[in-house]
Amino acid sequence: DVKVTQSSRYLVKRTGEKVFLECVQDMDHENMFWYRQDPGLGLRLIYFSYDVKMKEKGDIPEGYSVSREKKERFSLILESASTNQTSMYLCASSFNSRGYGYTFGSGTRLTVV
Amino acid sequence: SQKIEQNSEALNIQEGKTATLTCNYTNYSPAYLQWYRQDPGRGPVFLLLIRENEKEKRKERLKVTFDTTLKQSLFHITASQPADSATYLCAPQTGANNLFFGTGTRLTVIP
Numbered sequence: 001d002v003k004v005t006q007s008s009r010y011l012v013k014r015t016g017e018k019v020f021l022e023c024v025q026d027m028d029h030e031n032m033f034w035y036r037q038d039p040g041l042g043l044r045l046i047y048f049s050y051d052v053k054m055k056e057k058g059d060i061p062e063g064y065s066v067s068r069e070k071k072e073r074f075s076l077i078l079e080s081a082s083t084n085q086t087s088m089y090l091c092a093s094s095f096n097s098r099g100y101g102y103t104f105g106s107g108t109r110l111t112v113v
Numbered sequence: 114s115q116k117i118e119q120n121s122e123a124l125n126i127q128e129g130k131t132a133t134l135t136c137n138y139t140n141y142s143p144a145y146l147q148w149y150r151q152d153p154g155r156g157p158v159f160l161l162l163i164r165e166n167e168k169e170k171r172k173e174r175l176k177v178t179f180d181t182t183l184k185q186s187l188f189h190i191t192a193s194q195p196a197d198s199a200t201y202l203c204a205p206q207t208g209a210n211n212l213f214f215g216t217g218t219r220l221t222v223i224p
Contacts, residue, residue, distance in 0.1 A: 042216040101159030
């Protein structure tokens, strides 16, 4: 069964900490995405990557960075966590072509205290 | 500005009936439109995709229509079951990296 795996289901971090969220896919997909999901706001794209070492900003990149050193792995980094980054973070992957659905991970519920 | 509106935040229907969810979009020209199911605390799961030149797509008890003139997609679940209770997300797609999500409709199927 094809999968997108996120390293943690729940995470609690302190304000100012550097936070790493890891995502791994086993489908040889070119594209990988990081979204955050908040009640009433839906899914908002933070960053995406269409190839190794390539990245593009999404709608809300401020306060985040990403890393893609290998095709199967896409990391989201919160440089200095703040309470307004408390959210559900979702990783997804897809083929680099229109007409394909995205495969999502189970999500990481991050709480910044 | 670009907008995706899903008809209501919540929809309750009786088991066995057909659920119809509406998605209207503004200022997009999607070549595709996707529908996802999301259960509480989980990531969305891809259900169906329909192309702009397709009027209708079916998969088991699911049916999707796509009207590019009205800028609307309808998502139907026939013979609904309590297990169909979830949030359903509409997502117009303009490019491989350009998938835009609505906020979803929470469907509850009452036994």
